Amino acid sequence: MELNDRKIQILQAIIMNYLETAEPVGSRTISRRLPLGLSSATIRNEMSDLEEMGLIVQPHTSAGRIPSTKGYRLYVDHLVGLAGKPMEQFDALRGLLQKKYVQLDSLMKEMGDILAELTKYTAVVAMPQFRKTTIKRLQLVPLDPYSMILVVVADGNIVRNNVIRTRHPLKVEDTYRMTDILNAHLAGRTVDSVTQEEAALIKKEMQADSTMMEGVWDAISNTLKYAENIDVFTSGATNILNFPEFSDIARARALMEVFHEKDKMLSLVDYDLKDDESMKITIGSENTIEQLKDCSVVTATYKYGGQNIGSISVVGPMRMDYDRVIGTLDYLVKDFQNMFANNEEKEQKESQE
Numbered sequence: 001m002e003l004n005d006r007k008i009q010i011l012q013a014i015i016m017n018y019l020e021t022a023e024p025v026g027s028r029t030i031s032r033r034l035p036l037g038l039s040s041a042t043i044r045n046e047m048s049d050l051e052e053m054g055l056i057v058q059p060h061t062s063a064g065r066i067p068s069t070k071g072y073r074l075y076v077d078h079l080v081g082l083a084g085k086p087m088e089q090f091d092a093l094r095g096l097l098q099k100k101y102v103q104l105d106s107l108m109k110e111m112g113d114i115l116a117e118l119t120k121y122t123a124v125v126a127m128p129q130f131r132k133t134t135i136k137r138l139q140l141v142p143l144d145p146y147s148m149i150l151v152v153v154a155d156g157n158i159v160r161n162n163v164i165r166t167r168h169p170l171k172v173e174d175t176y177r178m179t180d181i182l183n184a185h186l187a188g189r190t191v192d193s194v195t196q197e198e199a200a201l202i203k204k205e206m207q208a209d210s211t212m213m214e215g216v217w218d219a220i221s222n223t224l225k226y227a228e229n230i231d232v233f234t235s236g237a238t239n240i241l242n243f244p245e246f247s248d249i250a251r252a253r254a255l256m257e258v259f260h261e262k263d264k265m266l267s268l269v270d271y272d273l274k275d276d277e278s279m280k281i282t283i284g285s286e287n288t289i290e291q292l293k294d295c296s297v298v299t300a301t302y303k304y305g306g307q308n309i310g311s312i313s314v315v316g317p318m319r320m321d322y323d324r325v326i327g328t329l330d331y332l333v334k335d336f337q338n339m340f341a342n343n344e345e346k347e348q349k350e351s352q353e
Contacts, residue, residue, distance in 0.1 A: 007046055012075065012079055014071075015079075024060070056071050072296070073283055076283065080323055108302075111332070112234075119314055122316065123312065123313070124232060124234050124312070125234075127233070135191075136155065138153070142172050148163075150219045160223040166211060166212040177206075182216070185198065199217075241256075245318075245319075254291045268313060297313055298325045299313040
């Protein structure tokens with residue numbers, strides 16, 4: 001059976017009407033929506049063909065039709081974007097990305113909050129993932145003669161502050177000297193790449209006691225381990241409960257439990273895209289997590305330094321506004337690295353002045 005232009009227009013009208021109303025769509029509704037000049041009987045015949053092709057289903061006897069997973073897949077793969085993408089939601093994202101951010105993880109958390117607010121769905125952010133995280137810079141800041149703060153900045157401007165103790169009193173000028181030594185030896189390096197001989201040389205140059213050096217290595221190692229682990233944050237988890245598909249209490253509770261299970265959220269967002277892919281869309285039964293069989297998930301990866309470091313997913317009902325979600329995530333994928341890189345360059349220039 002051929003999927004001709006008329007059938008495609010009717011399928012698109014069914015999907016768009018169902019997105020708006022969450023109610024099964026009948027032939028009279030389609031005849032009013034489409035300027036095709038077709039009778040309700042002709043539209044019913046076309047809808048029967050679409051149902052036979054598995055693109056729409058009839059949930060109840062004598063009711064209208066709703067899109068199937070296969071119908072949504074056809075829509076997402078071939079029809080999304082034909083009406084143009086809304087642009088007003090980009091203003092908030094553009095303003096967010098233009099802020100001066102010191103930490104990548106703080107940026108991603110806020111981006112998830114804004115995505116949830118803009119789309120009215122649930123946003124899931126996996127961040128950051130560096131396979132071989134390196135030290136960008138270190139800074140020792142004195143607290144008192146026997147303690148100081150070691151600030152460790154890793155890839156992606158991940159910042160951790162650590163209190164370091166010493167058995168011998170230190171002067172302020174000592175912390176400046178030690179900071180220069182640490183950066184000379186460790187900036188751009190991983191902890192694993194530092195040999196025992198080099199560690200001994202650093203300790204000798206710093207003239208630091210063993211207690212202090214143990215604190216320094218532990219602080220650096222913990223910071224890099226943090227950066228190399230994937231963490232998952234969910235924003236707007238309850239947004240999805242505003243849709244009638246999830247009015248059933250048992251279904252809603254099961255969905256909320258999934259959003260709080262880190263392993264399942266990791267399986268949702270952790271995947272590798274091919275070079276020619278910018279995002280992945282799973283619809284209904286395509287989702288491997290049972291509680292998401294009535295949902296669609298749109299996921300985009302973001303890059304930093306030429307590598308995938310995490311992803312952002314939007315979870316909503318199958319009748320989600322795909323145009324809006326795909327358009328927003330597409331904007332993020334294309335502009336994220338440039339915007340964050342520009343902010344990082346600005347921060348470096350200001351620190352040098």
